[in-house]
Amino acid sequence: MSTAQTTAESQDFTATEIMTVAASRLLKNGTVCFVGIGLPSTAANLARLTHAPDVVLIYESGPIGAKPTVLPLSIGDGDLALTADTVVGTPEIFRYWLQGGRIDVGFLGAAQVDRFANINTTVIGPYDAPKVRLPGAGGAPEIASQAKEVFIVLKQSPKAFVGKLPFITSAGYLDGGDARAKAGIPGAGPTAVITDLGILTPDPVTKELTLTSIHPGVTVEQVKAATGWDLKISPELKTTEIPDAGALAALRDLQARTAAAHGQAGGGEG
Amino acid sequence: MANITPLRDAVASLVRDGDTVALEGFTHLIPHAAGHEIVRQGRRDLTLVRMTPDLIYDQLIGMGCATKLIFSWGGNPGVGSLHRFRDAVEQGWPHRLETEEHSHAGMANAYVAGASNLPFALLRGYTGSDLPKVNPNIRFVECPFTGERLAAIPSVRPDVTVIHAQKADRRGNVLIWGILGVQKEAVLAAKRSIVTVEEIVDDLEAPTNACVLPTWAVSAVCHVPGGAYPSYAQGYSERDNSFYKAWDPIARSRETFQAWMRRHVLDTDDFAGFRRVLAESMKEAV
Numbered sequence: 001m002s003t004a005q006t007t008a009e010s011q012d013f014t015a016t017e018i019m020t021v022a023a024s025r026l027l028k029n030g031t032v033c034f035v036g037i038g039l040p041s042t043a044a045n046l047a048r049l050t051h052a053p054d055v056v057l058i059y060e061s062g063p064i065g066a067k068p069t070v071l072p073l074s075i076g077d078g079d080l081a082l083t084a085d086t087v088v089g090t091p092e093i094f095r096y097w098l099q100g101g102r103i104d105v106g107f108l109g110a111a112q113v114d115r116f117a118n119i120n121t122t123v124i125g126p127y128d129a130p131k132v133r134l135p136g137a138g139g140a141p142e143i144a145s146q147a148k149e150v151f152i153v154l155k156q157s158p159k160a161f162v163g164k165l166p167f168i169t170s171a172g173y174l175d176g177g178d179a180r181a182k183a184g185i186p187g188a189g190p191t192a193v194i195t196d197l198g199i200l201t202p203d204p205v206t207k208e209l210t211l212t213s214i215h216p217g218v219t220v221e222q223v224k225a226a227t228g229w230d231l232k233i234s235p236e237l238k239t240t241e242i243p244d245a246g247a248l249a250a251l252r253d254l255q256a257r258t259a260a261a262h263g264q265a266g267g268g269e270g
Numbered sequence: 271m272a273n274i275t276p277l278r279d280a281v282a283s284l285v286r287d288g289d290t291v292a293l294e295g296f297t298h299l300i301p302h303a304a305g306h307e308i309v310r311q312g313r314r315d316l317t318l319v320r321m322t323p324d325l326i327y328d329q330l331i332g333m334g335c336a337t338k339l340i341f342s343w344g345g346n347p348g349v350g351s352l353h354r355f356r357d358a359v360e361q362g363w364p365h366r367l368e369t370e371e372h373s374h375a376g377m378a379n380a381y382v383a384g385a386s387n388l389p390f391a392l393l394r395g396y397t398g399s400d401l402p403k404v405n406p407n408i409r410f411v412e413c414p415f416t417g418e419r420l421a422a423i424p425s426v427r428p429d430v431t432v433i434h435a436q437k438a439d440r441r442g443n444v445l446i447w448g449i450l451g452v453q454k455e456a457v458l459a460a461k462r463s464i465v466t467v468e469e470i471v472d473d474l475e476a477p478t479n480a481c482v483l484p485t486w487a488v489s490a491v492c493h494v495p496g497g498a499y500p501s502y503a504q505g506y507s508e509r510d511n512s513f514y515k516a517w518d519p520i521a522r523s524r525e526t527f528q529a530w531m532r533r534h535v536l537d538t539d540d541f542a543g544f545r546r547v548l549a550e551s552m553k554e555a556v
Contacts, residue, residue, distance in 0.1 A: 037347075060374055061296045061449045073511055074347035075322075076297025078504050081448045089450040089481075090296055090321070091382045094375040099394050118398075122371070127404045133359045135345030138322075141399040142375040171398025184419065185397050262511050 013243050015196035016155075018215050020046060020251060021243035023107075023153045023194040032056040033105045034098060034143050035066075037075045039153045040107035042254070043194075045071060049250050058097060060139040062087045071258040094139070098146050106147030106187075108140055108170070110154050112162050115208050115229050116179075117152065117172030117190035117200075119144060120165040127167060137169050144170035145185045156195035156226040163229035173207035180207070197223045199240060203232070213238045272442030272465070272488040277497075278540065280464045280490035281307040289429040292319040292460065293326060295501060296451030297347060297509070301434040301466055302326045303497035303541035309333050310535060319426055321377045321452060322347075325500070325517050328354040329535070331367060332527050338368040340426070342377045349514050353521040363524065371405055376423050381452045383425035384459025395421040431460035434498040435483075436505055437474055438467045442485035445474045448504030450481055457483055466494040468506045494541055516552075 013021075023043035027033060029052040035044045037059075045068065048055045057066045061076035065085030072080050081087045088096075097103065111134050112120040119140060125131030144150055150172075154160055172190045173180045180189050189207075193200040199213035211223055212234040224231050243251075273280070285291060285308055293301050305326035308316075317338040318327055324347060330336055332354030344355050358367035372380070379391035392411070402408040402421075411422045433453045435446040444465050446453055457463045465483065470493050476482050485491075496506075500513035520530045533551065538544045 061298070061451065063449070073514075074297045074509070076347075076449045076451070078298070078448065078502060078508065081298070081504060087449060089454065090374065090452050091378040091455060094378050094393075095382075098375070122400075127400075130360060133351075133356045135351075136341065136343045136371055137373040137399070137401060138343035139374040141373040141401065142393075142395050145397050146394065168398065168400045174398050180398065183398050186394070 013248055015215070017248060017251060018240060018243055019153065019155070019194055019196040021247045022199060022213075022215070022240050023151060024050065024247070026151055026192055026194070027052050027055055027105065027107075030054045031104045032058065032102060033107055034058050034060070034103045034139075034147055036108045036140070036143075037072065038109045040109050040151070042071055042251075043153060044107050046247065046251050046254060049254060050247050058093065058103065060090065060093055062090055062093055064088065064097065069257065070261040071254060073262050094142060098142055101146070103143070103147040104149070106143035106150045108143060108150060108152050110152055110160075112160050112165055113152060113154065113172070113193060113209075114162055114165045116174060116176045117193060117202060117207075117209055118165055118168045118174065119152065119170040119172065120167050122167040122169045124166055140170040144172070144190070145187055147187050149188045150190040152190050152193045154193075154195060156197045156223065158226060158228045161227045161229070173202060176207045177205070197226060208232060210234050211237060213240045215240045216242055272438075272485045272491045274438070274440070274442055274470065274491050274493070277304060277307050277464075277466060277492040277494055280492050281311055284430050284462045284464055284489055285311075285313055286429070287313055288315045289313075290317040290319060290427070292426065292428040292431045292456045294320055294431060294433050294452055294456040295498070296322060296449055298449040298451065298501065299434040299446070299453065299498050299503055300324065300326060300501035301432045301497060302499055302501060303494045303544075304432045304434070304464060304466055305330055306535045306541060306544060308335060309531070319428055321374055323355065324352065325514065328352040328517070328521055329531065331355050331358050332364070332521070333531060334364040336367060337365070338370065340370040340372070342372045342374045346514055346517060348511065349518050353518070354527060357524070370407060371401060372408065372423060373399070373401065376408065376421070377426070378452055378455075380423050380426040381455035381459050384427045385455045388425055390422045390424050393421050397421075426456075426459055428456065428460040430462040430464065431456040432464045432466075433457060434466045434494075434501075434503065436467065436503055437469050437471055438465065438491045439471055439474045442488060442491045443474055444483040444485075444488060444491065445476045446481045446483070454481055454483060458487065462489045464490045464492065466492045466497040468495050468497070468503050469493075496545065497541055499545065
């Protein structure tokens with residue numbers, strides 16, 4: 001694409017693009033990744049198309065080793081099956097591959113997260129009289145607990161980053177500290193929350209999400225204003241590396257291919 | 271032996287008011303045609319089961335066919351909310367819909383348990399989630415060997431399961447490929463089953479390890495080409511993403527929804543009629 005940046009100094013990228021590229025960078029080559037649809041799927045496929053060609057993408061609909069040519073709009077798009085190493089039934093994905101302990105990274109989106117990286121995708125308001133009924137749990141509760149670690153990617157706003165969730169669909173660190181381990185949850189939990197403003201990581205002891213990297217051009221005040229609790233800022237706050245030209249070009253290519261195929265660039269679960 | 275029969279007859283004889291019904295399909299092979307036939311025949315008080323209720327469940331719920339939904343993710347994939355589902359949950363229209371909510375892992379295991387003739391499913395799951403607080407059917411048991419606490423949920427045992435598949439042979443053996451979802455488990459967990467298929471052939475030509483449901487494990491096979499539309503059948507059709515998007519404004523208001531259902535489903539005789547009228551109304555929209 002002609003809009004791809006050519007110099008490291010220019011910031012010719014959007015907030016969504018730096019979020020996606022920053023999220024994709026966290027996936028190492030060879031990682032076995034259980035991929036949620038939408039932003040996680042974009043980031044995971046970008047990783048596969050750039051620095052991590054041997055990443056293994058597993059989708060809950062059954063494709064193992066999917067290598068889609070365009071981004072799937074739904075979790076069961078035909079391209080996922082046609083490009084996979086194998087396709088198994090949904091029970092097998094959850095029983096053998098996830099519960100069996102074979103997933104390195106669970107890559108999830110969320111409607112809301114709280115200060116301990118718990119996820120809500122169920123309801124806003126009381127469960128029995130919801131203000132907004134969201135789609136629900138899907139595969140996330142077990143992905144969040146059984147993948148060896150979890151990355152969460154979502155846009156940051158006070159509505160999405162709330163001090164206390166109305167409903168915990170999928171566990172992060174529960175009440176913080178050692179609550180997750182005490183509850184007997186096997187995986188290490190969310191090690192990074194990547195947003196359009198920065199990257200939050202859990203404090204090693206309290207497990208409270210802390211801003212450890214801020215995207216270039218974003219101010220700490222902006223990130224605090226987009227967070228529904230008094231956000232802790234790391235004393236060693238880094239600035240997120242800007243997307244390199246290759247990754248940005250690959251992302252834009254992927255989005256353009258997807259838009260040409262589907263008339264839109266991302267998807268939702270289901 | 272499966273009866274090879276018109277869909278209308280299969281629904282009339284196998285789906286009854288008050289039944290627990292699973293119309294399964296994981297994005298792929300969703301039995302829309304059969305769902306429409308259930309609406310046309312005016313079934314009531316159904317307990318609908320499905321991992322990923324989408325448009326066809328939005329239609330069944332909005333038309334008042336269901337009193338309860340057992341599910342793990344309810345949305346319009348790639349688009350957003352199911353407005354009829356939300357209206358039923360949030361406003362009780364057309365009447366209150368009871369929900370029993372699980373995770374995908376819970377539902378998948380519950381089907382496996384049902385197909386295995388077990389009373390409950392066992393999984394490492396739900397730890398730290400609030401779902402067990404709102405769903406009394408998520409409980410915990412102790413492993414008799416290690417003492418570990420494990421999640422248990424009741425098996426799914428539908429009265430009838432409905433799925434769509436690619437092929438059947440003339441004896442009623444069914445072949446499925448691509449994204450399999452819980453199609454096989456849902457059929458084997460059910461007392462009765464209906465499979466709509468794209469094609470009926472002399473010979474399935476199935477490789478040894480292919481997913482085949484033998485004719486004696488299925489109640490009825492119905493030849494309904496395109497019967498998954500707007501979902502898809504790998505090797506036969508592609509998912510019509512534009513319809514999923516078009517559904518959002520149709521389902522947003524009760525009035526537009528009802529008018530659409532009347533014209534496209536209630537006033538048509540069968541799925542072929544639905545496709546014909548849909549083509550007309552899409553042309554009008556352009």
